[in-house]
Amino acid sequence: MSDAVLVLNAGSSSIKFSLFAVHERPERWDLLCHGAIDGVGLRAHFTAKDHAGAALTTDPLDEGATHEDALGGLLRWLERRFGEYRLAGAGHRVVHGGLAYSAPVRVDAAVVAELRRLVPLAPLHQPHHLAAIEALSKLHPALPQIACFDTAFHARHDPLFALYALPREFADKGVRRYGFHGLSYEWIARVLRRQHPQLAAGRVIAGHLGNGASLCAMRGGKSVDTTMGMTALDGLPMGTRSGALDPGAVIYMVRDLGMPPDEVEHALYEKSGLKGLSGATNDVRALLASDDPRAKFALDYFALKVAQYIAMMAVSIGGIDAVVFTGGIGENAAPVRDTVMGRLAFLGAPQVLVIPADEERMIAMHVMDYLEDNAK
Numbered sequence: 001m002s003d004a005v006l007v008l009n010a011g012s013s014s015i016k017f018s019l020f021a022v023h024e025r026p027e028r029w030d031l032l033c034h035g036a037i038d039g040v041g042l043r044a045h046f047t048a049k050d051h052a053g054a055a056l057t058t059d060p061l062d063e064g065a066t067h068e069d070a071l072g073g074l075l076r077w078l079e080r081r082f083g084e085y086r087l088a089g090a091g092h093r094v095v096h097g098g099l100a101y102s103a104p105v106r107v108d109a110a111v112v113a114e115l116r117r118l119v120p121l122a123p124l125h126q127p128h129h130l131a132a133i134e135a136l137s138k139l140h141p142a143l144p145q146i147a148c149f150d151t152a153f154h155a156r157h158d159p160l161f162a163l164y165a166l167p168r169e170f171a172d173k174g175v176r177r178y179g180f181h182g183l184s185y186e187w188i189a190r191v192l193r194r195q196h197p198q199l200a201a202g203r204v205i206a207g208h209l210g211n212g213a214s215l216c217a218m219r220g221g222k223s224v225d226t227t228m229g230m231t232a233l234d235g236l237p238m239g240t241r242s243g244a245l246d247p248g249a250v251i252y253m254v255r256d257l258g259m260p261p262d263e264v265e266h267a268l269y270e271k272s273g274l275k276g277l278s279g280a281t282n283d284v285r286a287l288l289a290s291d292d293p294r295a296k297f298a299l300d301y302f303a304l305k306v307a308q309y310i311a312m313m314a315v316s317i318g319g320i321d322a323v324v325f326t327g328g329i330g331e332n333a334a335p336v337r338d339t340v341m342g343r344l345a346f347l348g349a350p351q352v353l354v355i356p357a358d359e360e361r362m363i364a365m366h367v368m369d370y371l372e373d374n375a376k
Contacts, residue, residue: 004032004085005364006078008071009093010132012124014038015070018360019078021085026365027194032082034360037061037070044070048077056081067128068135075139089144089371091363092133095125095180095232097149102156104366106374107133107145115147121174121231124269146367153182153189154216154223161225161316177234179226181208181216183359188324189221190362191355199351202321205313207306208357209336210327211239211282215306217313225316227309233268236305239282242272243305274298284333303336307343314347322351331356 002021009016015037021030033056035048044061061073096118105111112130119126133145162177164170185206192200204218213236217225227235237243245268253259275282277298280290287295314320325337331354341352
């Protein structure tokens with residue numbers, strides 16, 4: 001019986017999953033299936049596809065299905081469909097590892113408690129990762145669960161790039177820059193080492209541009225600086241998130257406009273970015289196709305900020321040898337890429353690459369590495 005690894009990325013109303021068959025070379029591991037359970041807590045619906053995108057199943061679940069119900073249905077389906085494989089472990093994408101976790105870790109009660117303490121730093125993500133972890137613990141208590149963190153790739157930043165200009169006691173309480181999208185950047189660094197070793201050894205600025213968006217300045221394949229900070233709100237404007245904002249604006253919203261903190265949080269996370277600027281949508285395909293001036297403005301604003309932040313990241317690593325685009329916008333929106341690079345023409349002509357994101361495979365590799373290392 002061959003081994004397989006289940007990768008989970010849980011949200012408030014969805015659970016995305018991938019199942020990989022494990023072989024000697026991770027880049028060639030078979031993607032057995034991938035899919036999502038959408039509408040968790042409402043009218044849940046389970047879809048799965050094979051590696052080529054062909055549908056394997058599209059089944060509704062019981063109305064009001066919880067994370068535990070959804071995962072139970074997924075495990076039963078996997079056992080029926082891929083019974084010749086043994087689940088060796090499950091890997092969870094966890095947005096925030098704080099200061100405690102700079103590498104993947106096997107989940108136990110102490111880890112869950114620490115991740116719960118970090119919920120205020122990632123309020124829209126962390127609670128749902130925990131819900132999936134706890135549900136899977138009930139359903140399959142013997143299955144090793146490995147938490148893989150979006151912050152880990154940036155965990156060794158020099159204090160110059162990790163601290164805010166605040167009294168040091170705030171940093172001691174966790175108010176510092178962590179950075180995110182680390183699993184995506186780690187995959188890019190790996191691909192560069194294998195396919196472009198000279199670039200991997202040099203100065204690369206990678207842009208994970210999607211509904212969440214950030215940049216990472218890498219030197220020698222290591223993260224030196226990144227645009228996101230303490231939370232996933234900082235830096236670039238995103239699909240529905242504001243990006244960098246004058247802290248005084250938040251104070252003004254609360255104190256002078258009388259907005260409750262929860263309302264401010266909702267506005268900054270859910271109503272801003274491309275959606276807020278366009279007044280319509282965060283779907284870049286729709287914005288590119290629209291003749292509404294606000295749609296063009298939103299895309300121009302986004303591209304300007306990406307270019308400005310690339311220039312800032314270049315200062316952190318002393319220049320640019322290559323710019324790498326990944327993520328839904330980075331991979332698929334060529335007009336946005338062209339506008340960004342056009343604004344950077346004054347910097348010369350760094351090599352431009354598009355590398356498809358594969359955070360799921362990166363997580364699966366971390367799971368097997370952890371299990372193998374700790375079996376010795």
